[in-house]
Every structure is written in structure tokens, then in C-alpha cells.
């Protein structure tokens with residue numbers, strides 16, 4: 267395929283740690299094939315070459331935490347045919363959305379020597395709260411197989427296979443012994459969306475919920491199961507208010523088990 | 530096989546190892562119970578040395594624990610997280626693969642080499658579950674060729690149950706704890722302070738032929754009685770039960786029972802019950818391509834009626850609520866499976882009870898509906914809510 271026909275890929279960064287973008291570079295074996303199929307038009311993390319808009323596929327990492335970014339995302343949207351959000355920050359506001367439960371001025375005064383240099387919004391919000399999003403990839407960080415699946419679906423004009431069911435499905439497909447039932451370990455798998463391949467239960471620890479809520483999350487029932495297993499309400503608040511603290515089902519669930527002000 | 534009484538033998542613990550070795554020599558891949566990650570799972574084994582000697586399990590709703598016994602019994606436990614379905618109806622399977630060509634595409638030849646598998650330690654309830662899957666996947670007009678191929682050469686060593694777990698209810702379902710047919714060999718383990726031996730019955734000629742290669746003696750009337758009473762005792766120890774009389778009609782007339790709302794409050798829609806169930810057979814099909822668009826693949830993998838997209842048909846999801854999904858699952862298992870396949874879809878193995886993180890118990894749900902038959906349905910809800 268000649269370079270001129272290749273779809274133009276752009277990667278954008280908002281408030282984030284860069285881990286999700288790096289998943290793209292982490293594709294090692296597939297990276298050459300990818301470079302042959304898309305032209306990387308804008309990816310500052312990987313290359314200084316910048317091609318002008320429009321872009322066929324934009325991958326957006328990070329959440330909106332500044333007034334400037336709240337404007338910039340509209341520019342990105344305008345220049346992108348397909349816009350895909352990647353990672354917990356872009357899809358749910360990320361770990362930095364913990365500020366949504368507190369007074370951000372208090373944070374800046376503790377953390378920075380000159381808080382008056384800091385110009386930030388009171389909340390961290392998902393990209394979809396600002397512009398229409400075509401597809402999303404969950405995870406903190408995203409899973410590279412899902413990323414490749416999504417890119418190859420977009421290039422080939424088909425639906426990507428991105429499940430919205432629980433982690434338990436993947437856990438059982440790989441034959442893992444349930445850590446909650448057999449080892450008495452707390453696990454968020456039943457309320458969390460699949461996509462990681464159930465890595466944590468596979469390493470004998472409960473799921474941390476980094477892919478956010480599955481499509482029918484019964485957080486109340488799981489909370490009761492944890493409490494019956496002698497877990498403390500505060501622990502439940504902290505596990506729900508984590509990477510996906512601002513994803514609605516997790517946000518509501520966490521708030522039921524206590525106030526973040528006292529953390 | 531005719532004249533079964535002449536095909537009953539006793540094999541010592543030592544020679545039982547030889548039986549497995551003989552199967553291996555004959556080219557069978559040995560699959561059986563083994564201890565891993567604090568559970569008795571089914572996996573490839575090398576021989577009797579990999580069996581969970583001296584281990585048992587304790588089960589309750591939402592709980593499973595392995596425990597040491599004070600003897601070295603090989604089969605003194607019940608069923609664990611895996612079932613034989615993982616070897617017969619694979620969790621994930623490529624149905625076909627195609628390469629792009631200049632004028633279309635070419636479907637690749639499939640490697641249809643199938644291992645000859647020997648299943649060691651199939652419980653009576655599981656044997657029935659395999660028969661149920663046979664009916665579903667090969668009993669109609671559209672045969673699942675992959676399942677049929679794997680199933681065809683499977684050699685089955687059943688182990689009769691000499692103890693019942695807390696979540697077992699095979700007696701209610703008429704599936705255990707002693708199997709009468711469907712096996713190549715059926716083993717009853719006899720262990721006490723004086724002896725450790727196996728009363729073995731051959732159910733097929735292949736079974737008899739394998740057994741003939743292993744040192745054995747003919748079972749006496751006393752040996753046979755011993756084996757029978759061991760499973761009779763098990764039948765009296767059932768951890769759970771379901772009243773099955775008129776169960777189909779009971780469930781049909783209680784489609785709007787308030788109990789479905791109560792169970793939906795607890796149900797996590799996590800799918801564990803269906804994944805561990807030895808008869809649940811539903812799959813999803815996914816099409817994938819490589820980046821270059823040169824190869825396409827169609828993959829079939831286990832799916833579950835507890836997933837919302839499972840009921841997606843053009844325009845929307847038919848069962849959006851967990852209430853409708855749980856009701857679909859239980860009613861299918863116990864009621865319209867009879868209409869569809871001529872048997873119950875539940876064999877009473879108890880896995881869905883033990884492995885449900887929320888501890889939801891199918892026997893308790895049925896009992897609650899029966900206790901309040903027709904109760905509280907006057908509100909007249911819409912079926913899919």
C-alpha cells in the first residue's frame with residue numbers, strides 16, 4: 267500500500283501519565299506492520315514529524331483539567347474523522363478525578379510552592395463530557411491487544427471486538443481459579459469491564475477495577491459480599507474511588523461507603 | 530455391553546497407576562483432576578502421581594476450599610471449578626481462517642488433528658452433563674463438527690461418588706451418585722485402614738480391553754456390595770435438593786414472581802454460574818482481521834445469557850435487566866430445556882452455587898418460588914423488565 271493511501275493517525279495527550287500512548291510503542295512485534303498500514307501524522311511522544319490536519323483516526327489520552335484543554339479538545343475533534351479515547355483518564359477522568367471530591371485549591375496549596383502559578387479547573391472530566399467520542403478503550407493503562415484490534419478494525423472498516431461484560435468472563439475463559447470464592451480475596455471483577463485478560467486474578471490477586479464499570483454493574487451486591495467477608499466500608503470507598511473514580515457507577519458506589527473528605 | 534456382572538474387577542492402588550500408564554501407552558492424552566491454586570482443577574496429567582491424593586474439598590454457596598484428609602484417597606472430593614466441557618467445547622476456538630487473494634479470498638485448510646483424550650475421574654453428574662451436551666451439540670440437524678470430533682474418541686473413566694459435597698443435588702436430578710451407563714470404565718474407590726483398592730466395572734469393550742492389560746482380580750459379591758453401599762451412603766448425604774415434580778409448569782406460571790426481583794438485587798450479572806456449568810453451551814462468534822487486512826479469522830468463544838450483548842438483536846438488547854437474565858437462565862435450565870432437548874438442563878453438580886461470588890443458590894430460588902406459588906404477581910409486570 268503506498269504511503270499516500272494510508273489512513274492518518276494522530277495521538278493526543280491531555281492530563282495523563284503517557285502510559286497509554288506508550289502502549290502503542292509497546293506493540294513491538296506489531297509496530298512495523300502498523301507503520302506500514304497507517305501514516306503517523308501526529309505523535310509527539312514518538313516522532314517530531316507533524317503532518318497538518320485532517321486526521322483519519324485520533325487517539326486521545328488524558329482528561330480535561332484546564333480551561334485551555336477544554337478548548338483544545340474541540341480543535342482535535344474538528345480535525346478528526348474518528349476519535350477514540352484511550353485509558354481511564356480519557357474515558358472517566360482518571361485518578362486525578364479524585365479532586366472532584368475535594369477542594370482543589372487545598373491540594374495546590376499543599377503541593378506547590380507557588381500555588382498562584384497553577385491554573386487548573388476544579389474537576390477532572392472525561393473527554394466525552396466535552397465532545398462526541400466515537401469509541402473508547404478502557405484501562406489504566408489500556409491493553410495493547412485491544413488497541414491493535416481497534417486500529418485494525420478502523421483501518422479495515424469493521425466493528426472492533428471490545429467486550430463490555432465482566433472480567434469474570436475472561437477469568438473463566440483462561441481457567442483461572444476464582445480468587446474470591448477459593449481464596450477469600452476481594453475482587454472487583456464481577457463489576458468491572460473485561461479487556462485486560464483477567465491479569466490480576468491470574469496472578470492470584472483480586473481485580474482492581476482499572477477497566478471501569480461493566481455494562482450492568484451491581485456494585486451494591488458486590489459491596490455486600492465484601493462487607494460479609496469482613497472488609498471495611500472505607501476500603502470499599504477507596505477501591506471504587508480509584509482510577510475510575512468519576513465513572514458514574516463507581517463514583518456513586520464509592521460515595522455510599524463514606525466521605526472522601528476524611529481520607 | 531452385555532453381562533455386566535462378569536465385567537467387575539478389583540484393582541489395587543498400585544495397579545491403578547498402571548491402568549493410567551496403560552492408557553497413556555495406548556496413545557491417550559490423560560486429562561484429570563489435579564491440585565492447583567488451592568483447587569482441584571482438570572488438566573493434563575502424567576499419571577496417578579498427579580492426582581490430588583489425600584485432598585478433599587469443602588463447598589458452600591460462594592465458597593470453595595481444599596483440605597487435607599488423613600488418608601491418601603485419590604478421589605475423595607467432589608466437583609471443582611472446571612468441567613470436562615473445557616476439553617470438548619473449547620473456551621475459544623478458531624472456526625476458520627482466510628487469506629486475501631488477488632481475486633477474493635481463500636479459506637485455509639484446518640488442522641483437524643484431534644487428540645485421543647482419556648478423561649480420568651468423571652463424576653456421575655458430569656457424565657450426564659456430557660450426555661446433555663451430546664444431545665445439544667450433536668443430537669439435532671446441525672452437528673457441531675469440532676465437538677463431535679473431540680467427543681468421538683474420548684475414553685471415559687467415571688469415578689462413582691463415595692461422598693457428597695454440600696452443594697451437590699444429583700439425587701434430586703436423577704444423575705448420581707452412581708452412574709449406570711455411558712462410561713468405558715467406572716471406578717469405586719474403597720479405602721480404609723486395611724486396604725486401598727478400586728472396584729472397576731467395564732461399560733464398553735474398549736474399557737474391558739484396557740482393563741485386561743492391568744493386573745486385577747474378579748470382584749466378589751462382597752466387593753460389589755461394598756461398592757454399592759459406598760454410593761448409597763453418598764445418596765443419603767446430599768447437601769442440597771430440588772423438588773422437581775411439575776417444575777416446568779411451576780416456572781412457566783411464575784414468570785412474574787417477585788422472587789425474580791429479589792434475586793436480581795443480589796445477582797452480579799457476572800456469568801460465573803454459566804461458565805462453570807457443565808451443560809451451558811452458548812457461544813459468541815467474533816470476526817477479526819490483521820492490521821494489513823490480509824487475514825481474517827472467525828473465533829467462537831464461550832458466552833453467557835448474563836451478558837447484555839448476548840441478547841442483542843437488530844435494534845437493541847432484549848434482556849436489559851438482570852432480572853430478565855437470571856430468569857432466562859434458571860427457566861431454561863429447569864423448564865424449557867425439557868421442551869427443547871427432552872431432558873433437564875441441570876444435572877445437580879452444584880457448581881453454579883459454589884462459584885457464584887454472591888452465593889446465589891438455584892435450589893433456594895426454586896424453593897422460594899414454590900413456597901409462594903403464584904404469589905404477588907397481580908401487579909402484571911412487563912416480561913422483559
Ligand code: SF4
Nearest residue numbers: 434437444445453455
Ligand atoms: S477472580 Fe474475580 S474476576 Fe475472576 S471469576 Fe472470581 S470474581 Fe470474577
Ligand code: SF4
Nearest residue numbers: 806875876878879881
Ligand atoms: S445449573 Fe448449576 S447445578 Fe445445574 S448443572 Fe449447571 S452448574 Fe450444575
Ligand code: SF4
Nearest residue numbers: 654690697699705878
Ligand atoms: S452431584 Fe452427585 S455425582 Fe455430582 S459430584 Fe456431587 S455426589 Fe457426585
Ligand code: SF4
Nearest residue numbers: 796797799800802885
Ligand atoms: S447468579 Fe451468581 S454467578 Fe450467576 S451471574 Fe448472578 S452473581 Fe454471577
